Amino acid sequence: MGAAPAARDVTSYGMGLAAPLALFFLVFFVAPLLQLFWLSLHNDTAGLHWGLGQYLHFLTDPFSLGVLGSTLLLGAEVTAVCLVLGFPIAWLYQRVGPKLQTVIILIVLLPLLTSVVVRTFAWIVILGRQGIINATLQSLGLIDTPLKLLYTQFGVVIALAQVQMPLMTLPLITALGRIDPNLDDASCSLGAGSWRTFFRILLPLSLPGIIAGCTLTYAAAITAFITQSLIGGGQMLFMPMYLYQQASTLQNWPFAAAISIIFLLAVLAVVSVFTTLGRMSRGYGGA
């Protein structure tokens, strides 16, 4: 046990270094969360009666469940669009010269370099009744009346996909970069065509990146309050706006708190599914 004191020293040293962050989390994350939870356990806005009434209300109310469902669905759609569009970009990135790589990275990062509000208003200009898309299609004579793009699920998905694209593309670029390019050649020389090589080699080996990208994109898409509200307009209601209305407009704090907790748990559930998949696929990846 001669080495034990030294080992303990190292550990306590490490813990000490983590203390400021731990304190920060305690004060600004754990404490408000506990307060939120405490708030959600009240059956009335005045906070006089304890109970699970708010949760029961949410879980038996078709409207509330509908909002939750459409929010989770929205996340799935945005994630799918980002994956389908992001994978080829990431693949391309690993196969072009350094100059084109810089260009691709710039294009990928561009959404992060402009404010969410500006980007979202740009989409309103593009998708609106007199927007760029409708104007172009009309002047080409392809449509008579403007298509309804703004204030639709389609519009929200497209705008969110553009905004969240870097969250998908960057982990994919990293994951694909870790794959030995010789594996491609090896597969090919063994007689495999492009599809077999893609499904048997490239896809399984990029799974860690796909899962990381999906987790980030999903979490970001379902909580994107500004884009959801501005592009979705009044007709479409997603969890962040629902929450905001209950808290701010209706001053129903206990219900808003319960919505938050339920939303949080739903997101955690989805993310943990992704992480479990990620852990299962960790056998892959590696060197």
Added chain:
Amino acid sequence: MVDAPSGRSLVVDAVTHRYPSGALAVENINLDIKGGEIIALLGPSGCGKTTLLRIIAGFIAQTQGRIIIGDDIVDALPPNKRAVGIVFQNYALFPHLSISENVAYGLAARGIDKASRQREAQRLLELVQLPAMAERLPRQLSGGQQQRVALARALAIKPSILLLDEPFAALDKNLRLDMQIEVKRLQRVSGITTLIVTHDQEEALSMADRVAVLSHGKLEQFGSPSDVYDRPQTLFVNTFVGSTNRMPGIVVSADRTAAKVRLDAGAEIIARPAGGALSEGGRVTVCIRPEHLQFVGDETGFAGVVGMSLPLGATVVHEVTTADGSGVKVSQARIGETRALESGAAVRLAPLAPSLANAFPATL
């Protein structure tokens, strides 16, 4: 085993490749390889060996020339249609597939059913002496074992040509020798035409039936190991393969088979015109290997002063400074009590035989 000897001939016909960047990696290479031969592509790093290998495999479309396997010109075929097996320097095993799935990969691509695939994979793993490793992942194997798996995987598709790119470079010395013997054994039983890329001249000389020496994308010489070692056709081959002393001199008289050369070191010797005809009065570089120099007692040969004697086990190497100030190495077999030479001793040296001194026109 990989059934009947399946070696097909391979012809590299006037192949030139220029990369889009402008680098001329391979220049007018001609190789005529018989079915079942082991060929070594030998040359220093950057001379175009990998490029030529990738052209043969079909990963690079050459700028000019043809690749002919058996009776077929394969230039229009993609790599997955060429039936060329490759073992990569880093093995390139699929990290997420088990050893047996790795070996069976090429069979699956050919639509062979699972049971036959597994049987075949097991048979090949026995062939490379790893029958118990089938269910492991590549990273659970040592470097030498991974190499064997890579070999088994390449052999599984019954390739007509087997290409190995610096296959032993990553292995330590003992393991390298084991694997060299293993590859040679597998090649002998399978009869597959094999091309080994290497920058290690010992490896090339010991493994190959014929050696192709490359330099700066050009073929310097293509011949048997003894041709390349004993009858080098260019100064590059003479200096790159084995070690040699380079001694400058002037041609006194020359015909096709012998040249009298006056060495700057101060003696007239008879040398073999190795790189084509020599002209009288022209400057030449004479190459004599350390083991082809001997000490002479009389007034023949050239004079020198011993600098240092290094006993290297079976041989003793003496460093001698000649009259023109250049250094020469002499290697003597250690038979009985080989005379250890005092530093500063005056000696005279001469080549063992005229055919062992190669004269090349000097290039400035």
